[in-house]
Amino acid sequence: MKSDATRTLLVTRSDLRCIVEAVGANTLMDELIHALTEALRTFDGEQTEVRKRDGFLLESARQPGCLEWMPVMQRGHAVTVKMVSYSPHNPEERGLPTIIATNSLYDVQSGHLIALMDGVFATALRTGAASAVATRCLASPDSRVIGLIGCGAQAVTQLHAISRLFPITEVLGYDTNPEAQESFARRTAFLGLDVKIVPLAELEERSDIICTATSVAVGAGPVLSEKKLKPHVHINAVGSDLPGKTELPKSLLERSLVCPDFTVQCLVEGECQQIRPDQVGPDLITLVKNPDVYEPWRERPTVFDSTGYALEDQVVTALFLKHAERLGLGTSVALETVGGDALDPYALLHTPEAAPKRDVRLATGS
Amino acid sequence: MKSDATRTLLVTRSDLRCIVEAVGANTLMDELIHALTEALRTFDGEQTEVRKRDGFLLESARQPGCLEWMPVMQRGHAVTVKMVSYSPHNPEERGLPTIIATNSLYDVQSGHLIALMDGVFATALRTGAASAVATRCLASPDSRVIGLIGCGAQAVTQLHAISRLFPITEVLGYDTNPEAQESFARRTAFLGLDVKIVPLAELEERSDIICTATSVAVGAGPVLSEKKLKPHVHINAVGSDLPGKTELPKSLLERSLVCPDFTVQCLVEGECQQIRPDQVGPDLITLVKNPDVYEPWRERPTVFDSTGYALEDQVVTALFLKHAERLGLGTSVALETVGGDALDPYALLHTPEAAPKRDVRLATGS
Numbered sequence: 128m129k130s131d132a133t134r135t136l137l138v139t140r141s142d143l144r145c146i147v148e149a150v151g152a153n154t155l156m157d158e159l160i161h162a163l164t165e166a167l168r169t170f171d172g173e174q175t176e177v178r179k180r181d182g183f184l185l186e187s188a189r190q191p192g193c194l195e196w197m198p199v200m201q202r203g204h205a206v207t208v209k210m211v212s213y214s215p216h217n218p219e220e221r222g223l224p225t226i227i228a229t230n231s232l233y234d235v236q237s238g239h240l241i242a243l244m245d246g247v248f249a250t251a252l253r254t255g256a257a258s259a260v261a262t263r264c265l266a267s268p269d270s271r272v273i274g275l276i277g278c279g280a281q282a283v284t285q286l287h288a289i290s291r292l293f294p295i296t297e298v299l300g301y302d303t304n305p306e307a308q309e310s311f312a313r314r315t316a317f318l319g320l321d322v323k324i325v326p327l328a329e330l331e332e333r334s335d336i337i338c339t340a341t342s343v344a345v346g347a348g349p350v351l352s353e354k355k356l357k358p359h360v361h362i363n364a365v366g367s368d369l370p371g372k373t374e375l376p377k378s379l380l381e382r383s384l385v386c387p388d389f390t391v392q393c394l395v396e397g398e399c400q401q402i403r404p405d406q407v408g409p410d411l412i413t414l415v416k417n418p419d420v421y422e423p424w425r426e427r428p429t430v431f432d433s434t435g436y437a438l439e440d441q442v443v444t445a446l447f448l449k450h451a452e453r454l455g456l457g458t459s460v461a462l463e464t465v466g467g468d469a470l471d472p473y474a475l476l477h478t479p480e481a482a483p484k485r486d487v488r489l490a491t492g493s
Numbered sequence: 494m495k496s497d498a499t500r501t502l503l504v505t506r507s508d509l510r511c512i513v514e515a516v517g518a519n520t521l522m523d524e525l526i527h528a529l530t531e532a533l534r535t536f537d538g539e540q541t542e543v544r545k546r547d548g549f550l551l552e553s554a555r556q557p558g559c560l561e562w563m564p565v566m567q568r569g570h571a572v573t574v575k576m577v578s579y580s581p582h583n584p585e586e587r588g589l590p591t592i593i594a595t596n597s598l599y600d601v602q603s604g605h606l607i608a609l610m611d612g613v614f615a616t617a618l619r620t621g622a623a624s625a626v627a628t629r630c631l632a633s634p635d636s637r638v639i640g641l642i643g644c645g646a647q648a649v650t651q652l653h654a655i656s657r658l659f660p661i662t663e664v665l666g667y668d669t670n671p672e673a674q675e676s677f678a679r680r681t682a683f684l685g686l687d688v689k690i691v692p693l694a695e696l697e698e699r700s701d702i703i704c705t706a707t708s709v710a711v712g713a714g715p716v717l718s719e720k721k722l723k724p725h726v727h728i729n730a731v732g733s734d735l736p737g738k739t740e741l742p743k744s745l746l747e748r749s750l751v752c753p754d755f756t757v758q759c760l761v762e763g764e765c766q767q768i769r770p771d772q773v774g775p776d777l778i779t780l781v782k783n784p785d786v787y788e789p790w791r792e793r794p795t796v797f798d799s800t801g802y803a804l805e806d807q808v809v810t811a812l813f814l815k816h817a818e819r820l821g822l823g824t825s826v827a828l829e830t831v832g833g834d835a836l837d838p839y840a841l842l843h844t845p846e847a848a849p850k851r852d853v854r855l856a857t858g859s
Contacts, residue, residue, distance in 0.1 A: 132589060137503075140830040144842045152839065176549065183542065183566045185601050194572050194604055196562055200549045206560050210574065210597065212604020218835035223498060227604040227829055231576065235551050238560055238578020238593040243609065247830040251838035279836050307836055314837040458826075463593055464506040464613040469584035470645050470673055471680045472617035473518065476510045 138244035255284030274334030277341035504610035621650030640700030643707035
């Protein structure tokens with residue numbers, strides 16, 4: 128990426144909207160699924176260092192949340208860090224999404240912040256794309272019925288992403304929150320699919336693919352009964368992101384091929400918390416690198432344990448930046464106190480000509 | 494802090510310049526020293542959770558650097574995270590500071606990014622202020638001669654901060670880099686002090702207070718010989734920030750009271766790496782809470798092991814934000830994809846009226 132080492136590119140929600148308008152939501156999702164698949168297929172642990180996320184537990188009278196950092200380094204090139212919070216009561220209490228995030232890109236040569244972008248939309252998109260990649264490896268190719276347990280923000284992009292790869296004819300939704308249930312068909316209308324709200328038992332019985340994306344409280348899972356699941360069901364379990372927060376019954380995990388996105392992290396905060404390390408199946412990278420090996424599992428129960436993987440954030444950040452550059456979007460900001468005498472912290476402050484009073488300008492490119 | 498939960502305040506280098514112009518560099522430093530002292534004196538580990546920094550080692554053909562995150566949470570209120578890089582060849586190779594950083598403030602209720610600001614100037618300022626606080630506790634009150642080993646960016650604010658608390662009459666500088674030596678008097682001219690470059694031996698022999706702030710390579714220390722130091726010398730060792738990178742002789746540490754800024758971190762990457770945990774003295778909080786206990790050490794050799802403490806970043810971030818708000822500085826940006834239907838990631842992208850094409854505006858306040 129060509130960049131001015133003294134300026135930072137901001138990619139805001141309005142820039143992302145311009146990107147979606149210019150590229151098209153379907154094409155953008157297809158590009159992301161493709162880019163993520165390639166990043167996983169060609170992943171080299173010598174070149175890319177992915178850290179398990181870490182963070183603060185945010186206490187609350189009602190239900191805990193967290194604020195976490197998810198760093199990944201492409202050696203010799205860049206570091207991507209997503210700061211992400213999970214605040215389960217945001218929608219009802221503040222009209223804000225459950226998951227709020229920002230993605231940052233740093234130059235590893237100088238440490239300079241190259242770009243900062245919204246991570247709310249990026250997270251929803253990449254979490255959908257990750258499930259699509261796992262589902263392509265593990266679900267029966269004629270899967271036509273998809274069930275969404277939890278019909279919130281993440282369910283929209285789960286459905287969008289998976290519908291790009293499977294001949295979905297029927298979408299079954301279930302949520303304990305009546306508002307989320309009622310609005311789900313409207314929020315997914317752009318997909319042109321047959322979306323209906325059904326009882327949980329019907330969803331479980333009829334779905335070829337199930338996505339769980341709930342704000343179930345720590346210790347309150349599972350969110351699915353395991354009665355009468357299809358023998359070939361593939362489940363994307365997206366909601367686990369805290370120690371103690373799980374969505375699936377342990378017995379289901381024990382009889383399924385469980386594929387974590389990032390094993391060390393899933394053992395701490397994913398569905399894998401419930402099983403022994405030797406019961407954990409191949410991770411997403413292994414799956415994508417060896418699709419033939421796992422193809423027989425398409426006729427048997429499988430689980431993608433999706434806690435969120437920093438590599439996914441690296442891929443979506445790079446994709447959005449590529450489009451922002453191509454379309455001349457983003458705002459270049461002189462944020463860091465750099466560009467004056469490198470040995471003088473006060474240089475830019477002393478020299479009027481070096482620092483215009485107002486230096487936020489609209490980028491016409493980068 | 495009053496804030497719009499859908500917008501983020503950017504405080505850029507030009508905003509910081511306006512703050513310095515409005516407040517005055519001396520007053521700002523005095524305020525920071527005061528605020529940091531109060532934060533340390535009233536520190537309550539139940540209310541504030543400070544994390545040891547963690548990060549990536551940035552490999553280089555010449556000398557390694559690092560990119561690290563330094564998080565601290567004020568429970569129920571906010572999380573401050575500094576992202577900071579150390580790239581020792583930045584000045585000569587890129588005309589950029591050795592240390593580049595940005596400071597972020599998050600709301601713990603919602604996870605929203607409240608503000609993002611430059612951290613280059615903030616880091617230089619707070620590192621100076623921390624040394625001033627430690628020096629006030631540990632140096633002889635009539636210290637008049639200060640020696641700077643390493644005359645780069647950090648030396649400027651070390652000198653500035655300490656000169657606010659001591660009747661400095663003479664400043665002795667030494668650097669292995671001729672350019673840094675030559676320009677030091679010019680870069681510190683605003684202090685009106687008598688600054689001279691001297692041989693290292695003279696600096697060691699004549700200084701009451703010494704600050705080491707060097708880019709010495711891992712394993713290449715110490716940077717000071719220990720011959721003929723004053724019996725009451727107080728040393729602020731500022732340069733340690735990587736495992737293996739130390740500036741002081743082990744024998745000096747063993748006969749001095751060594752005060753780490755953050756013990757667990759100093760044992761990994763500070764001067765404390767060289768000694769046993771039982772040889773480590775009180776940390777900065779203990780020192781500031783109990784100044785009388787350590788007063789006798791003002792006549793004996795003492796070392797402040799300053800690796801950089803996230804609490805310092807919290808304090809300087811809050812101080813700059815307070816002034817930015819008061820002066821109506823900063824730029825309010827609609828960064829995160831929030832403010833539309835919280836359950837629909839595509840909402841803001843679908844609804845033209847909810848997201849103006851360009852929504853970066855200049856703040857007239859906050």
